[in-house]
Amino acid sequence: MSDIIHLLPDSVANQIAAGEVVQRPASVVKELLENAIDAGATDITIKIVDAGRTLIQITDNGKGMSETDVRMAFERHATSKIRSAEDIFSITSMGFRGEALASIAAVAHVEVKTRRPEDDCGTRLVIKASEVESQEPVSCAVGTSFVVKNLFYNIPARRKFLKSNQTEQKMIFNEIYQVALAHCNVAFTIYTDENLFAKYPVAHLKQRIGTLFGRKLETQLLPIEGQTSIVAIHGFVGTPEMTKKYSYLQYLFVNNRFFRQKSFQAAIMRAYQNLISPKDYPPFFVFFEINPAHIDVNIHPTKTEIKFVEEYNIAQLLEASVKHTLGKNNVVPSLDFSDEVNYSDLFAITTGNNVKLPALDINPHYNPFESVRSTAPSSVAGGKPSFPMTHKQSTTNWEQLFDAAPRQAEIPVQQTFLSALNSADSAPLQESGMCMQIQKKYILTQGKTGLMLIDIKRAHSRILYEKFLAQLQSTKQLSQRTIVPIRMETSAHEMSVLQEILPQLAELGFEIEHFGNTTFIIHGMPADVDTAQAEQIIHQCIAEYEEGKSLNARERIALALAQSAALYRNPTMQNDEMQIFIAQLFQCSEHNLSADGKRAVVLLDYAELFKKFNS
Ligand code: ADP
Numbered sequence: 001m002s003d004i005i006h007l008l009p010d011s012v013a014n015q016i017a018a019g020e021v022v023q024r025p026a027s028v029v030k031e032l033l034e035n036a037i038d039a040g041a042t043d044i045t046i047k048i049v050d051a052g053r054t055l056i057q058i059t060d061n062g063k064g065m066s067e068t069d070v071r072m073a074f075e076r077h078a079t080s081k082i083r084s085a086e087d088i089f090s091i092t093s094m095g096f097r098g099e100a101l102a103s104i105a106a107v108a109h110v111e112v113k114t115r116r117p118e119d120d121c122g123t124r125l126v127i128k129a130s131e132v133e134s135q136e137p138v139s140c141a142v143g144t145s146f147v148v149k150n151l152f153y154n155i156p157a158r159r160k161f162l163k164s165n166q167t168e169q170k171m172i173f174n175e176i177y178q179v180a181l182a183h184c185n186v187a188f189t190i191y192t193d194e195n196l197f198a199k200y201p202v203a204h205l206k207q208r209i210g211t212l213f214g215r216k217l218e219t220q221l222l223p224i225e226g227q228t229s230i231v232a233i234h235g236f237v238g239t240p241e242m243t244k245k246y247s248y249l250q251y252l253f254v255n256n257r258f259f260r261q262k263s264f265q266a267a268i269m270r271a272y273q274n275l276i277s278p279k280d281y282p283p284f285f286v287f288f289e290i291n292p293a294h295i296d297v298n299i300h301p302t303k304t305e306i307k308f309v310e311e312y313n314i315a316q317l318l319e320a321s322v323k324h325t326l327g328k329n330n331v332v333p334s335l336d337f338s339d340e341v342n343y344s345d346l347f348a349i350t351t352g353n354n355v356k357l358p359a360l361d362i363n364p365h366y367n368p369f370e371s372v373r374s375t376a377p378s379s380v381a382g383g384k385p386s387f388p389m390t391h392k393q394s395t396t397n398w399e400q401l402f403d404a405a406p407r408q409a410e411i412p413v414q415q416t417f418l419s420a421l422n423s424a425d426s427a428p429l430q431e432s433g434m435c436m437q438i439q440k441k442y443i444l445t446q447g448k449t450g451l452m453l454i455d456i457k458r459a460h461s462r463i464l465y466e467k468f469l470a471q472l473q474s475t476k477q478l479s480q481r482t483i484v485p486i487r488m489e490t491s492a493h494e495m496s497v498l499q500e501i502l503p504q505l506a507e508l509g510f511e512i513e514h515f516g517n518t519t520f521i522i523h524g525m526p527a528d529v530d531t532a533q534a535e536q537i538i539h540q541c542i543a544e545y546e547e548g549k550s551l552n553a554r555e556r557i558a559l560a561l562a563q564s565a566a567l568y569r570n571p572t573m574q575n576d577e578m579q580i581f582i583a584q585l586f587q588c589s590e591h592n593l594s595a596d597g598k599r600a601v602v603l604l605d606y607a608e609l610f611k612k613f614n615s
């Protein structure tokens, strides 16, 4: 039998190697960006068509390549960045494995134009499936421009594994953010599908973070610093108010290279202990400067996992630095209920609508004291105190609890409380039971079997959530025009999310126009969303939407909007306003939970209460 082992042709070997380096369009973007940075570029333009499936073009003003180098660059293990194995331990460039271009050229159509400053004429090289198709002189600007077309055209299986355009584009942006954060001295211009998407001008780190993730975050960043003989740490962490439910705003860089490291993330989280819920993620942007001999970058082909020789000590230093900053800035848990707020500027007042008073079925003979007397003994006789309540108990109790608000009561949900009260044909509301506002945060009222404490913000989020969800299902639009159009600036990241949810927001009565780049114009808002808070609500809605990943799109929008539009600051409410509020809450199918499932109502069982005086 003849021998059976043979060497694979380069094109096949490259394609196999490409599997490690080029998994999706975002990997191409990452590699080309890193090459541009390594070439000393200060201005980089990125063009993405069809989420990178059809075209990825990266143009830089770096040092360019000679006619021979550009040809060599596509060979496997061809690099200008290291010469010997020891060099791996003194790496200061982003790349060094010499694999990226060979891998990309094995799975796509590649065209490169490049010119060094010292050359009069540049070179154009075209490669398909690792084969050079043409190489010729060309006149072009100093720097390099790579065009990568039809990624995975020769590996249909790979193409099939790609996710939706939206998801692929998000992954591309994650790569761009990582590079853009680590290189604030480089300007970026980004086009998607031929449209200018965003510009990130040269900036300080803090400004760059603001450009990418929003001005609000920018104002809530605290600087951190730490230094030992082996490492220097600098960067920013977010205040506890900025925590997120996912870790997408957590960035670590070592020598300006993005990396992931569980133990460092945990160290930062420890510094926030007792300041935030353990389920939340504070934003952080932390940079380590370290002698490259103390880390190993080469344990993963995409170089996002990095070994630190002094990992434990660095984690300790990191924790201490963050704690120090939080302490210095006096970051302690604070709940501010004391602001005097004018109720009228909390709600949009709908004018011109023929507003009817909610058709509350109120018992004019209702006497709260009677109900106490009549129900208390039976509860005691039942022998089962129901505080703290379970959800199950609460649902059954609630049904009878609130006489004044039968669930079937017809309340036109689009009305605001104030507009209902102010309307011309409204009769004064009958007193049915006293409500009391506690710390402007809770409503205390009495039901049949116990005292009820209602968290206003949470309850409001529930009312809005169910309303929005119903509206999204019926696609009924109820919009109030803003008096003057509101111009709103978003971060690049917010822009992509907002674009995604604009159609659903329109169904809810938001009239928002994309004005180009990261600017939007708000022309109208749903009737019961406060136009004075329009911008803030939309910014927050975007953030909330990002976090509700397990829900379907409608639920996510409704939840995001309910969370962001729920009473911004807690108003002083009149008794009748509180009653309408409670009535609206009790129309909801899950009236004891906030939109995001937190407890909105607490029942203090009378039996339990009375027992306290009997001991
Ligand atoms: P690596 O970055 O690991 O060296 P690559 O395959 O990414 O390997 O690139 C190979 C070589 O091509 C680089 O070492 C560099 O010399 C050259 N090169 C790649 N991109 C550029 C660019 N944008 N400008 C100048 N030179 C580049």
Ligand code: MG
Binding pocket: 031, 034, 035, 094, 095, 096, 098, 100, 101
């Ligand atoms: Mg490279």
